[in-house]
Amino acid sequence: MNRPSLVFALSLAVMAAAPLLAACGGGDSDRRVVRIVQADDACTPAVIDAKAGEKLRFEVKNEGKKDHEVEGIDGTKLEELLVPAGRTRKINYTVPGEEGVSKIKCYIPGGSSTIIEVRISGRAASSGDDGEGDGGGAGTRITDKAPLDTIRVRLSDYKIEPERPAANVSGPIKFMAENVSPDHVHELAVLRVLEDGAFENTGEIEDLDPGASGEITLDLPPGKYVLACVIVPGEAGSTVDHYAEGMHTEFAIP
Ligand SMILES: [Cu+2]
Incomplete structure (x- = not known):
């Protein structure tokens, strides 16, 4: 490399x-x-x-x-x-x-x-600190609106299993992810599939330790989505590409 x-x-x-x-x-x-x-x-x-x-x-x-x-x-x-x-x-x-x-x-x-x-x-011979980055970013669909539906998602080695393959409605959807792996860190990324097949990363629950849970609420328009773990070799102690190992599944917002 x-x-x-x-x-x-x-x-x-x-x-x-x-x-x-x-x-x-x-x-x-x-x-x-x-x-x-x-x-x-x-x-x-x-x-x-x-x-x-x-x-x-x-x-x-x-x-x-x-x-x-x-x-x-x-x-x-x-x-x-x-x-x-x-x-x-x-x-x-x-x-x-x-x-x-x-x-x-x-x-x-x-x-x-x-x-x-x-x-x-x-x-470095520097002084002062003006703080963190100023960029916009992925995850811009994160919202604090009250969710209209909740989806529980189970993360394991190396599967990603939502309780349902689709939400009931579009709009603010809460995702609750649990990492049931005994020894691997996982995460949940909610990827919107764009017309040309590219992904928009609408938001992530990052770096869930074994046994840990997390949640995120995303304001999602209707469409096709993929729920995925995008941890790659060298990240979070992993030696494998979690997406390639099978940690992705289709999801839909009606
Ligand atoms: Cu993973």
């Missing part, structure tokens, strides 16, 4: 571009711009070197034909960001203050994925 020469070349490209981009960045001018390019088979770079406490601005360019997402995993505080095919979106990220590795998952829901490692070294 590691291709040092490619990563090095991309790092040079980022360094060359940073001053130009920073010059018109207004309040974000103190952030180092890091470009992430999404293709339908993988994202690059696979490794980003950063200083502890450094302020970054990811410019995520989707050069593929399918919608992609990026999100922090295993404790990385980077909210989900949906990048539609052909678009570029930006999100700010402040590197943790200690040495180590932060992981960012770059993926097509139900498709290819890349775990990008942010390798953190030393300390």
